[in-house]
Amino acid sequence: MYLALFIQALFTLFIAGGLFFYANGLKNRSLAVYAVLFCLEICYFIYGTTNISLAVPEIYGFFYHSAGVLYGPLLWFHFKTTVQPKTKLTTKDLLHLIPLVIINLMLIDYTLSSFERKYELSHDVNFFMERIMPANYFRAAHQLVYAVFLIFFVKKNKEKLNTNVLFYLSGIALIFIIANIVISLFTLFANSWLDFKWYYIFSNLFIFIIVFVLYRDPQFFKTFKAKYQSSSLSVQEMKTIRQQLEKLFSKEKSYLQNNLSVDQLAEKLQTKSQYISRTFSEHIKENFNDYVNKHRIVFAKQLLKDEKFKHYKIEVIAEEAGFNNKVTFYKAFSKFTNTTPSKFRKENNV
Numbered sequence: 268m269y270l271a272l273f274i275q276a277l278f279t280l281f282i283a284g285g286l287f288f289y290a291n292g293l294k295n296r297s298l299a300v301y302a303v304l305f306c307l308e309i310c311y312f313i314y315g316t317t318n319i320s321l322a323v324p325e326i327y328g329f330f331y332h333s334a335g336v337l338y339g340p341l342l343w344f345h346f347k348t349t350v351q352p353k354t355k356l357t358t359k360d361l362l363h364l365i366p367l368v369i370i371n372l373m374l375i376d377y378t379l380s381s382f383e384r385k386y387e388l389s390h391d392v393n394f395f396m397e398r399i400m401p402a403n404y405f406r407a408a409h410q411l412v413y414a415v416f417l418i419f420f421v422k423k424n425k426e427k428l429n430t431n432v433l434f435y436l437s438g439i440a441l442i443f444i445i446a447n448i449v450i451s452l453f454t455l456f457a458n459s460w461l462d463f464k465w466y467y468i469f470s471n472l473f474i475f476i477i478v479f480v481l482y483r484d485p486q487f488f489k490t491f492k493a494k495y496q497s498s499s500l501s502v503q504e505m506k507t508i509r510q511q512l513e514k515l516f517s518k519e520k521s522y523l524q525n526n527l528s529v530d531q532l533a534e535k536l537q538t539k540s541q542y543i544s545r546t547f548s549e550h551i552k553e554n555f556n557d558y559v560n561k562h563r564i565v566f567a568k569q570l571l572k573d574e575k576f577k578h579y580k581i582e583v584i585a586e587e588a589g590f591n592n593k594v595t596f597y598k599a600f601s602k603f604t605n606t607t608p609s610k611f612r613k614e615n616n617v
Contacts, residue, residue, distance in 0.1 A: 339413025
């Protein structure tokens with residue numbers, strides 16, 4: 268088991284080096300630092316659960332808690348610079364390091380003790396439960412908060428991303444949140460630190476996703492900036508795109524296409540998908556799904572009031588209006604009309 272974990276650590280370190288030198292920028296280097304920390308934590312796990320700690324006592328009691336409160340900020344910077352390539356570190360970003368200071372202050376007397384004293388305290392049940400376990404809980408809670416935050420960040424920005432990038436960020440966010448649920452459960456219920464081996468084995472799926480992405484598209488990280496860093500887009504240009512969208516929806520009723528995407532709209536309007544995404548977020552002030560569904564609901568209301576469609580089931584009306592299923596249709600209809608399709612039909616005597 269230790270051999271497998273050590274190989275994983277070396278593999279992770281290899282990937283970290285590749286990411287660091289593959290392309291410049293905070294996006295790649297934040298991910299590279301994450302990988303290095305995780306590699307070192309695997310090595311520290313092997314060190315702490317074997318007799319190596321007795322042979323090399325100088326680093327006993329260091330690293331584990333500090334590393335845990337750096338993973339979330341590093342991933343946050345990676346995600347943010349993936350979606351917004353021009354992002355740079357500012358003084359405000361130092362606030363992400365406050366938990367690092369807190370967790371070290373929690374155990375400062377333990378950390379600065381001699382190896383013999385730390386070894387003694389680590390095997391003292393009362394000290395372990397009253398001092399070390401609160402730090403473990405702090406680390407686990409901190410990582411969970413960032414994991415949830417990353418999920419919401421991806422959801423908020425999904426319209427700006429193409430399928431590959433959305434898959435990549437969603438995959439990392441999902442694995443990160445599952446891994447942190449796992450480590451939280453182990454923190455609460457594990458019999459010993461040795462049980463955490465499953466956490467490290469599972470968490471390396473994160474690295475394998477990166478390898479898979481690079482295997483499928485070797486230029487993936489290098490081309491992020493070129494693909495997603497929009498050149499300046501004036502207000503007038505966004506107004507023009509909005510007018511083109513309204514014209515397209517009015518004449519061609521493109522919103523009735525149930526698999527309509529930003530990329531398809533960009534192709535129809537002969538512009539870039541990121542320009543359309545920016546127009547939605549900065550000018551229309553509405554996300555793509557809401558914009559499309561609002562038009563679909565207007566069309567569905569017309570069908571529900573039409574005598575010719577009075578024998579049509581609600582599911583059929585939903586399909587006619589461009590929705591993939593009844594559930595999505597009901598949610599959108601309720602959102603924009605504050606009623607249900609059935610009630611609306613009944614109120615309009617159809």
